[in-house]
Amino acid sequence: MNRMSKALAAIVTAGCMFGTAQADTLEIGVLLPSPIADVGWSHALNEGIAAVVEKYGDKVNVSTIENIQEGPDADRIMNKMIGDGHEFLLLGSFGYMNAGLKLAQRNPERTFLHASGYKTAKNFSPFTAKYYEGAYLMGMAAAELTKTKKLGVVSAFAIPELISTINGFTLGARSIDPDITVDVIWINSWFDPAKAQDSAKALLAGGADILFSNAQDTPSVVTVGEEAGAYVFNLNSSMKEYAPTKYLGVVKTDWAPFFVASVDAHLAGTFEGANEWLGMDDDVVVVEDWSSDISSDMMTRIQAMHEEIASGARHVYDGPLVNQAGEEVIPTGQRLEDGAILGMDWHVEGVNSPLPK
Amino acid sequence: MTASPALLSLRNITKRYPAVVANDNICLEVHANSIHAVLGENGAGKSTLMKLVYGLIESDSGELYWQGQRVELRNPAAARKLGIGMVFQHFSLFETLSVVENISLTIAGSRQVLSQKIIDIGERFQLKVNPDASVHSLSVGERQRVEIIRCLLQDLKLLILDEPTSVLPPQHISALFEALRKLRDSGVAILFISHKLEEIRDLCDTATVLRGGKVAGSINPARASTQELATLMIGHEVAGVNTGSNAQTSSNSQSSDHALLQLNAVTVSSDDPFGTSLHDINLQVNSGEIVGIAGVSGNGQKELSRLISGEQMEKHLPAESIKMIGQPVTRLGAAERRALGFAFVPEERLGRGAVPVMSLAKNTLLTTFYQGMLSQGFIRGGKLKRYTDECIEKFDVRCGGAQAMAGSLSGGNLQKFIIGRELMLSPRLLFVAQPTWGVDIGAATAIRQRLIDLRNTGIGILIVSEELEELFEVTDRIHVINSGRLSPSLTTAEVTPNDIGEYMISHNQRGSHGDNSNTGDGHAV
Amino acid sequence: MQFKLDRRERASRRMLLLTPLLAVLLSVITSSLLLLILNKPVGSTLHSFFIAPFENFYSITEVFLKFGPLLLIAQALAVGFRAKVWNIGAEGQMIIGAIAASSVPVYFVDSTSGWLLPAMIALGAAGGMSWAAIAAWLKTRFNANEILVTLMLTSIALQLLYYLLLGPWKDPMGFNFPQTVMFQNEALFSPLFSGVRLNTSIIIPIIFTVAVWLFMERHFGGFKLVVGGLAPQAATYAGFSAKKAVWVSLLLAGFAAGLAGMSEVAGPIGQLQRSVTSGYGYSAIIVAYLGALNPVGIVFAAFFVAVLQIGGDVALVSANLPISAVHVFQGLLLIFYLATYTLVNYQIRPLRHASSSTTEGQPT
Structure with missing residues (x-):
């Protein structure tokens, strides 16, 4: 018995020792919810990490684990990453939040970046992109090109981040043409090509002639748009190759500046956990690959709006804002608070589909 | 040559x-x-x-x-x-x-x-x-x-x-x-x-x-x-079956005082497209007699067997349609009928009368479980083994003991085992389908002798057999089943095999399967 | 030289024991070859799979954390499989168990009652059973194929889970994220040791295993199920109800799967979220067969599969193996097991000297 407990103690000690920091190279662990692939969310995150590697070269060592469903297994893998001595963790899905936060509290000397979440700690920063800023510009372009005055959105989860993106898109479109309405289908998945495709087709059948692939890690919706001759755009990374003639553009996220800055801060010992909410002025939200079918007149207006938003002169959620029920939420001259956007659980007027409650 | x-x-x-x-x-x-x-x-x-x-x-x-x-x-x-x-x-x-x-x-x-x-x-x-x-x-x-x-x-x-x-x-x-x-x-x-x-x-x-x-x-x-x-x-001389004395054979009493099994105007249509429907079956087995059911296979024997054994329950029949040992059993299952004093040896030994890949002891449990083999639902292994050993010994089952797999026994030995298992239940009503099918002459003689001895102790026995000789050897009365209909009761001593044969193939009753329509020579055997 | 497959006169006990080992060996060899082709280090990958899970205390507790639900569900499924009741939907029953159990902390957010956990256990088991009961009822009433029904009920269970998480049970402070509140400590099993996730729920599968063993080996109820599976006509002949066998098999599986789901939400997860099953409902099918549907064999099989899954996680992180490679390895294992299992009842002989019977070689 005594020998046994000694052996056990040895194992525990070994395990702890294994977990201690390693010299010189910074071990970076990346956990992603979907396959990296050529496009999409995980791809964009991976590109950001690539920029870190580019800057630091041999001084960082990145292990990337893709396609990990949130849940107890993901928790264990994070744990294993900590055990293997990773100092800087990038957790690529909101579902990793609770377990990640627990690990952060237990390992105060390590740094955690967590995508899409809302909980913060000293060494734990959630980060989100202000997609709605880009989506607003896309809405303007869509308003010019639609004939049916109906736009369709295939969307992942009814979380504030995606709700606010749809609202931004709707506001942008209705700023040009107030008759425009938007249909939304929630498919409750980041990655479900078949469902995404079916939903896109359903939207087209319902009269929409422009598609928005909201947080889909598959080009399914984009492909459907090209085949049906409907303009289509998406988030995170360009999918133009899947819709060479009907690609409206992309609301791209360029995480490189934020990731590099975070690693800088970690190495310098100055990292401060905060809710990182990044937009066009941070160069994180980038809108590009504009369709050449957009009139130069409209492009000029879009450019102007881009500058106004980036400079802060104008905000997507400036009043007046009216919700689906027709009630005024924000009067003219006022601006929706950041907290209200981060927790957005309502649609603006013009969105036809009710929000799942 | x-x-x-x-x-x-x-x-x-x-x-x-x-x-x-x-x-x-x-x-x-x-x-x-x-x-x-x-x-x-x-x-x-x-x-x-x-x-x-x-x-x-x-x-x-x-x-x-x-x-x-x-x-x-x-x-x-x-x-x-x-x-x-x-x-x-x-x-x-x-x-x-x-x-x-x-x-x-x-x-x-x-x-x-x-x-x-x-x-x-x-x-x-x-x-x-x-x-x-x-x-x-x-x-x-x-x-x-x-x-x-x-x-x-x-x-x-x-x-x-x-x-x-x-x-x-x-x-x-x-x-x-x-x-x-x-x-x-x-x-x-x-x-x-x-x-x-x-x-x-x-x-x-x-x-x-x-x-x-x-x-x-x-x-x-x-x-x-x-x-x-x-x-x-x-290797040695065979004795013929000794029919012994049977007080009731001659009287051929149909009095329901002694009736152990009664089927009253039972009509069951088969939902199986390959099955045979039963029409207006009236059958009685009294204490101390052996009743045989003759017929060409496929004329409703299977359906009748399952109906009597309780393997097939026809809940729509009137409660009094099937009576066993004085009680209506139409709505009782196989195990409940067995508990009344009924025992049944089915035609298929492997897969129905016994589970091939289970030991003889476990196979004993199939029909004896209500005989004190369980204690609060748990199997009493010792008791089960004793019962099995006794059955093996008493019925001369040649096998590797109580733990031998049922499937490892030859057909005849397995039949001896199953008959032994059922007889040891001391039933009052015994139903045996094809008692000696594929069993050698020595064992067959022994089985028939045992059936007759049992009858003489007052047990009522029903036998379904396709071997006419056998029925003539052991039964007191014979019914013939043909297209799901049962012939009147025939006193064995008063009929010849050819009479029985007439009932078996008589065309006016003969249908293909289930319905009564005559489908002609193609189906009549 | 040609070979032929001859049926053995009786199932080989030796092969029965050797089969799992042979399957493991063959899958190790095949996956080593695949690793070589992928240009991944074979040694360290195998190390990750088979050694690393035992290298430190935390990993060992993680192995047992996985072992628990696998064991629990596999034992129950094996009972049904022996009765030839094909419940493929333990996954769905597990989800419903998790949902039913979660209703307690979701509706009694502030309660610190000692009855929270017992109530969750009861509701978890009842939830799983009720889901399985749908399949049992459809099977016994309409003869609906239970494979399809249980499988489809899994999809329905998943949609129900999504509905609750996106709607009524959504954490009001959770910014619309599809998850419930984090459960209070009173609604969670306590960890067995500090700092690990392995918790007191591990006792449930252990007790359940003993109970299943007694039931199958010593109890008349188990006997009835096995007879029904091996020889349905003999079961009818004996008067055992086939419908009852369907009910018992499915309810038992629902009970176990429901408890497993409950132990997940009241254990390592600590809330109801979109993924609560970790695929246990499906892995348990593999475990049941790997353990030759035998209660003792399943203990080893569950442990082995748990090691394999933990090892797979380690391989992801340490050997940088893609997750698909882990799944390939697990799939290989099952295929090799089923292939080598043939050798329990058959033997390979060169055609030239074939001499044993192809049918039952009984002298008659």
């Missing part, structure tokens, strides 16, 4: 199994134009020998000669190539396919050509069967014909038949024999496995008797007496 070399010659064939030498130094010659009987008790090695000849198994030592040439038969295909065909006791036909479809699975040729051949062969050898009939609609006799025809369709020189008559009514046995004689006269040699001595005397030109894996002797059956053959087969 002819001067040419034997068609098939076995020399010093030995086949060992882990527990037993199945064939020990067997020598046997089969000639063309002859019907050669292979006689023997269960376990004598008949089937093993036939499997060797058909290439299903290979011998450990010894040689096989075909038309004077040494051959090695590695598989049935090789045997078939030489012109050897075999019809097993259990047929290998797909029920949902038609006759010609079944045959075209193994014989090349278009359906049309094959159909014509089937009809031709049928006429030539009196093996008539409708090539377009579905197999499920055929009687056992017709299925047997299909199997034989299938053999004949390849250039057949030797036909092996494994207990072919055990499934046939008497009229059709003679028809089969006619066909076999025609076959013989056309040049085919026939190996006929049987334990029915009368048949062998009637049909066969030569008989080889096996006992304990060895050749006990070869004789001309036509010249030997049944008694001689039997003695050769089992």
